[in-house]
Amino acid sequence: MTLCTSFTVGSLTCHLIEGGTQRLDGGAMFGVVPKPLWQKRIPADERNRIPLALRCLVVEHPDGLILVDTGIGNKEDEKFLDIYGVENAGTEGATQLEDALAEAGHRSEDVRWVVNTHLHFDHAGGNTARAAGAAGAGGAEVELAFPNATYVVQRGELEFARWDNERIRASYFAANFEPVAEEEKWRLVEGETDLLPGIKLLPTPGHVPHHQSVLVADGGETACFLGDVVPTSAHVRLPWIMGYDLEPLRTLESKRALLADAVAGGWLLLFEHDPVVVAGRVIEGRRGPEVVEPIRLTG
Numbered sequence: 001m002t003l004c005t006s007f008t009v010g011s012l013t014c015h016l017i018e019g020g021t022q023r024l025d026g027g028a029m030f031g032v033v034p035k036p037l038w039q040k041r042i043p044a045d046e047r048n049r050i051p052l053a054l055r056c057l058v059v060e061h062p063d064g065l066i067l068v069d070t071g072i073g074n075k076e077d078e079k080f081l082d083i084y085g086v087e088n089a090g091t092e093g094a095t096q097l098e099d100a101l102a103e104a105g106h107r108s109e110d111v112r113w114v115v116n117t118h119l120h121f122d123h124a125g126g127n128t129a130r131a132a133g134a135a136g137a138g139g140a141e142v143e144l145a146f147p148n149a150t151y152v153v154q155r156g157e158l159e160f161a162r163w164d165n166e167r168i169r170a171s172y173f174a175a176n177f178e179p180v181a182e183e184e185k186w187r188l189v190e191g192e193t194d195l196l197p198g199i200k201l202l203p204t205p206g207h208v209p210h211h212q213s214v215l216v217a218d219g220g221e222t223a224c225f226l227g228d229v230v231p232t233s234a235h236v237r238l239p240w241i242m243g244y245d246l247e248p249l250r251t252l253e254s255k256r257a258l259l260a261d262a263v264a265g266g267w268l269l270l271f272e273h274d275p276v277v278v279a280g281r282v283i284e285g286r287r288g289p290e291v292v293e294p295i296r297l298t299g
Helices: 026-030 079-084 096-103 121-127 155-159 180-184 248-265
Strands: 004-010 013-023 048-061 064-068 109-117 129-132 142-143 152-156 186-190 195-197 198-203 212-218 223-226 266-269 276-287 289-296
Touching: 004 152, 004 212, 004 223, 004 276, 013 026, 013 096, 013 212, 026 048, 048 096, 048 212, 109 195, 121 129, 142 180, 152 155, 152 198, 223 248, 248 276, 248 289
Parallel strands: 064 109, 109 152, 152 186, 223 266
Antiparallel strands: 004 013, 013 048, 048 064, 129 142, 195 198, 198 212, 212 223, 266 276, 276 289
């Protein structure tokens, strides 16, 4: 399977890169949607888990190479990897994300901007890496995976990630974001933000209160890296909302507004977690938004 799907948005060259896969509970991924419906889209294994991509976006921008989300990284132990069905090892000790970045023609040192849609472990785990010779994910054993990058997230998301309560602590790991703070590498934004020319950060709350999606626009074309507001092409249906979402009714309204803009503007939607469909456009169908012209993994 190819690890890199390349395309252009106007004059900007972009790559969707495969940072590995994980498996999460299908019922949790589809919330109140009955299993007889969702399993037709993504079948579950014997542990009721469905395969999910850990897909990231690379944009070759005149102001520096941009990486959106960083997968799970290499810091977690075997028990964690088994529970979540993680497969993200690359060649010769690298992660698959590093291999995919290389397939796109770049190295970790080339990245100038790391944008996190949010700070859950499967979106920000690769922000940092286990230091050479280190055994785990604690303290000085962790280093920045992209040493020349400025990391970007919503200010409210970083504050929320630090709120250590029982509902969210299983998804937010300090080793994924506190080393960035220690190195003073965070750029914290608030609300809708034009990060660089043609790169807009768009709040899409619901999954978590300060989730953001990323718009890439140039030459009259627009692509949207959705993050977890629409994690797979199946979730384009408005009421198909994850059980993981903290504020599902806000997710519904975020999806409604974003997909209406996508239909009107002919946006290319980029799916972070769909195991097969990398991207696609949407139209307003008889029962609401539906994906047309899907781009699928090949090789």
